[in-house]
Amino acid sequence: MAARLDQRRGAAKGIYQSLSRDLARSLAARDQPLEHDWAFGNLRVRIRIWGSDHSPYVDALEPWPEDSPVQPSFYINVVDAEACQIPWPGLTLEKNDFGRNRRLPRLSDARHVCFALRTEKGLAIADLAQGRAIVWLPSIESVAAHERAAPFRWLAEHIAGVYHQSLLHCAAIGLKDTAALILGPGGSGKSTLALTALGEGWRYYGDDYVLVSGAPTPRCWRIYRSAKWVAAGAKHPDWLDPSSGYAADGAGQKRMLFVPPGSPALAQQGSAVGLLARPRIDVDSVAPDVTPLAARDATMAAVMSTMAQTECPSAPVFPVMSAIARSVPSFDLRLGPGVQANLEALRPMLQAVR
């Protein structure tokens, strides 16, 4: 048993090289892949889809601006294995290979990160130093609904870490050039505030996952254009068709929408962070109420919910979030029954810090 475990330790590099070789051999005679570029903060990430003439990711990923000549820093090769005739990489995963979520800790090292894509029955591996990833899928049609809302989220936090940034589980909305990060676990009111902000013409940077950095000054970037719409929830903007997108639950009450290009809410991809807000639902509250929140509590709220949602234990969410919380004011936002009033409670605070 010990010998077998030793063989599996350090397997990441071998898996990556094997997949790379198979990919190069099988794709040499193929047409060029479908390509689109993802604006990942200031990084250009090139997505290459091999073996399919459509991309399940294009609606949600923030597109790289066409007039920006920056070269890609990271390449993600997505392989439709059936179309490309690339077999499963000959790896049999055992029960204790799995960690929480998708990352395979025993098959990863400091440079290579290996993922089991459970819903798709796929495999992915990234060489972070080289800036390359390969995503092996049985078929492009196997991409899960949640993956279409926040594509490559499991990989994004690792890419962010290379550049001392962090993927944060939060919503982010703003006025002009200043944003508020809305912190807290699922069900705390983040998405409702974000969708209300969309309807009221605020800037929109995301309702679930946002890229952030703490230095030299706190900043956030939209990397996904998806937005959750709950039929019984907030008012939606006129230009957002609530019947568009796709059902995100069996009852059809929750839909995943994609904010259309050209929307005023998308006028800026990134923004300075001006404040942190931690919403809290209180059924007895008759009006929103704002009180100061300690930097320590804001940090831990963000770190805990991010760690609960993401894959990457070594991501620098703790130092990045600490730096942000020390630099900008934080508030507890006790939510009232009116969604617009809740949003408006943030307005004077954002205006004050601009």
Added chain:
Amino acid sequence: MPDQPVGERYILNQSEFASERFDDEVIVLNTANGTYYALTGSAPQIWAPLIQGTAVSAVAAHVAEAAGVDVARVSGELSAFVAALEAENILLAADSAAKQSEALDLAAGADYQGFVWDKHADLDELLVLDPIHEVDPQKGWPHGG
């Protein structure tokens, strides 16, 4: 300088933990499982030099002098604090101090409040653990899943 006894110097176990200071508190986070430790009392003032390998005896002597407290008392309480954090795998014994360690900056007359630590497991409440893979013991995953 004479050799320090074994266990006299420590560093932070950075492969598993990260620490950040907030005013009168240091938070030490286990980056793998989300458990965190709140260090309060006089601990925040000595944390940076302590995890950079400053000798425990030097830290205790400095705190005792600055606060006007019996050095034996501070030394005993600091040793217990260090031993507890070593048992939690937060501190690792070190051979020597970092080349550039932060100076002990306790001002004269500082209050001595002991070295306090509390362990928190908030993340456990937030985690909705994914189901364990149904891995076929013979075929493995994904073939048997």
